[in-house]
Each structure stands twice: as C-alpha cells, then as structure tokens.
Amino acid sequence: MKQVVKWAAAAIAAACISASLPFAVGHADDAALVSPIFGVKIPDGYRDWKLIAVGEETGLDELRSVLGNATAVKAYQDGAAPFPDGTVLVKLAWKRKPVAGLDGAFITGPATTVQVMVKDAAKYATTGGWGFGRFVDGKPVDAAQHETCFACHEAHASDQDFVFTRYAH
Numbered sequence: 535m536k537q538v539v540k541w542a543a544a545a546i547a548a549a550c551i552s553a554s555l556p557f558a559v560g561h562a563d564d565a566a567l568v569s570p571i572f573g574v575k576i577p578d579g580y581r582d583w584k585l586i587a588v589g590e591e592t593g594l595d596e597l598r599s600v601l602g603n604a605t606a607v608k609a610y611q612d613g614a615a616p617f618p619d620g621t622v623l624v625k626l627a628w629k630r631k632p633v634a635g636l637d638g639a640f641i642t643g644p645a646t647t648v649q650v651m652v653k654d655a656a657k658y659a660t661t662g663g664w665g666f667g668r669f670v671d672g673k674p675v676d677a678a679q680h681e682t683c684f685a686c687h688e689a690h691a692s693d694q695d696f697v698f699t700r701y702a703h
Contacts, residue, residue: 570677572658574650574667577603580624586610587702590630597642598627600699610701616663617695621653625699646670649683651697662688662696 568575583601590597602610605620631643648669655663666683668675687696 567673569650569665569667569669569674569680571680572652572661572665572667574652574665576648576650576667576669576672577622577624580622583607583624585702586623587699589699591627594627594646595630596627596646597630597640598625600625615695617653617697619654619656619663621651623651623697623699625649648672662692664696 580601580603583603584607586600586602586606588597588599601624603620603622605618606623608614609617609621626648627646629643629646630640633639633641648667650667650669652658652665652667653663654665658665661684664684664687666680666687668679668683674680684696687698691698
C-alpha cells in the first residue's frame with residue numbers, strides 16, 4: 535500500500551510539472567502530437583539538452599534558443615559535417631519582452647513555437663536527410679507550414695548540411 539501511495543504521489547507531481555511547461559507533450563505514441571509529412575515529435579527531455587546557440591528574429595520580434603541532443607553536441611564539438619544520423623536539434627522561440635528602464639534589453643515573453651530537426655539520412659532522403667516538426671502549444675502546425683521548412687533550409691543553408699545554427703563557444 536505504501537508503494538502505491540508513493541507511486542501515485544510521484545505521478546501527480548510529474549503531471550503537475552508537465553502541465554506547467556509551455557510545450558509539454560503527452561504520450562509519445564499519440565498521433566495528434568506528430569508533425570505531418572515528416573512524423574517528427576517533440577522529444578522527451580529536450581529541455582535538459584545542451585544549449586547550442588541563441589538568436590534573435592527581429593522580423594518576428596522573437597528571442598530563440600537552439601538545444602541539441604548528445605549526438606548533436608558531439609558533432610558540433612568535433613566539427614562533423616554532415617551531421618550523423620540521430621542528431622536532433624530543437625529551437626525554442628519566445629516573443630521579446632522589453633525590460634522597463636533598460637533601453638534595448640529584452641527578456642523572454644510568451645512562448646511561440648518549438649521547432650525540431652531530426653537527422654535520418656535514409657528516412658528523410660528527399661529532404662537532405664532531415665525531418666522537420668513545428669509545434670505551437672505542443673501541437674503540430676498544419677502540413678502547409680511544414681512544407682516550407684526544407685525549402686528555406688535548402689535555399690539558405692544547403693552548404694552547411696541544411697542547418698542554420700552554429701555552435702556558440
């Protein structure tokens with residue numbers, strides 16, 4: 535009985551923490567949480583990954599960070615090109631919120647998107663070996679928006695294995 539109570543308390547605590555995250559996802563097998571076209575999902579535990587770089591998108595008035603799994607971090611550190619299969623990059627974006635009294639200083643405001651790139655050369659052969667996912671509030675956006683992912687990466691980063699982000703040392 536004591537074990538059941540401990541397990542239930544742990545489950546409730548985990549559910550409360552997950553619900554408080556802006557992009558928490560449910561079960562990995564939930565088809566509603568998979569991006570159209572590529573079948574990519576938000577990876578479990580991505581918030582604990584290492585920071586690759588930060589950026590700003592002035593046109594969208596956003597602050598962004600890119601996180602990478604262990605495979606991505608090792609590839610960046612080793613200067614590996616192209617990235618190996620198993621590389622996963624996650625870009626988080628938030629609206630910029632000005633800091634009162636500090637002209638030009640910003641902090642993160644409301645979250646806007648989570649974007650995911652997964653390297654699997656065989657599975658995503660027609661898109662440079664990369665699968666893409668774009669999510670708002672933990673749910674994938676429509677297929678039309680996913681169709682633009684590779685076109686943009688191909689046009690602007692094809693000479694860098696279709697990856698925009700450089701490792702911030």
